[in-house]
Amino acid sequence: MRAGPALALVVSCLFVSLAQADDPAVRIELDTSEVAHLxxxxxxxxxxxxxxxxxxxxxxxxxxxxxxxxVKLTIRKSDEGVAGTSGNSIVVSSHWIEKHPDDVGLAVHELVHVIQSYPNGQPGWVTEGIADYIRWAIYEGKPQSWFPRPKKPQGYKDAYRVAAGFLLWLESERAPGIVKKLNTAMRRGAYADELFADETGQPLDALWDAYVAESR
Ligand SMILES: [Zn+2]
Known part of the structure; x- marks a missing residue:
């Protein structure tokens, strides 16, 4: 009978972990009704x-x-497009998946948009830059050298992977934590270019120029 209390402990731990498993941080509703093959x-x-x-x-x-x-994830039968997110609804085009079946990571980019929940009117390059920073730098683990770095003023406005690489550089070289600060400002509708100068002592456009100069 000495094993009794230990067994009870094991059983109660099992119940705790089962209870946690039954209470996920998020519920994902999947709709593939238009595309059973996907x-x-x-x-x-x-x-x-x-x-x-x-x-x-x-x-x-x-x-x-x-x-x-x-979060609602719908795969829509379509001959065009890639994916888009509105509120908590992610829609992916069947056309894209059929051509790029390995591109499941695009769901991470779209999930960032659900979690960002930015009000309208925020600068798109920051929204898309953060989404691609999390997808490519964090989820895919791409190194700094992988990110495109166009040699032109304000190249960060190309958004997506370009802005993502810039954010990765800022995080490691100039302003650790800047992505979280940008994200909070965006959520509050309080983004301003000055945030970069506040965090680094250098204006946004000069930071971009320094980032590009480093790759020459
Ligand atoms: Zn996006």
Whole structure:
């Protein structure tokens, strides 16, 4: 009978972990009703979102802010487009998946938009730069040299991977934590270019020029 208390402890731990498993950080509703042949891709993407939601939510934490705890993932039968997000609804085009079945990571980029929840009117290069920074630098783990660095003034306005590489450089070279600060400012509708100077002592455009000069 001496094993009794230990067994009880094991059983109670099991119940605790089961209870946690039953209470995920987010609920992902998958709709592949238009494209039954892409059900497997949808399931893979759904699992990716379940795993990455809590990580991205922590990376982009803002005091007093809670992102939507439910996400809808729809694969739509379509001959064009890639993917888009509106509110907590992610829509992926069947055309893109059929051509690029390995591109499941695009779901991470779209999930960032759900979690960002920025009000309208924020600069698109920051929105897309943060989404691609999390997808390519954090999720895919690409090195700094992988990111395109166009040699032109204000190249960061190309957004996406270009802005993502710039953010990665700022995080490692000039202003650790700047992505979180930009994210909080964007959520509050309080973004201003001056944030870069406040964090680094150098204006945004001069930072971009320094970033480009480093690659020559
Ligand atoms: Zn995007």
């Amino acid at each position: 059900q497997k891709w949808g399931e893979d993407a759904r699992l990716l979102l379940l795993r990455w939601y809590p990580r991205i939510d922590n990376l982009l934490a803002t005091k007093g802010f809670k992102a939507s705890r439910s």
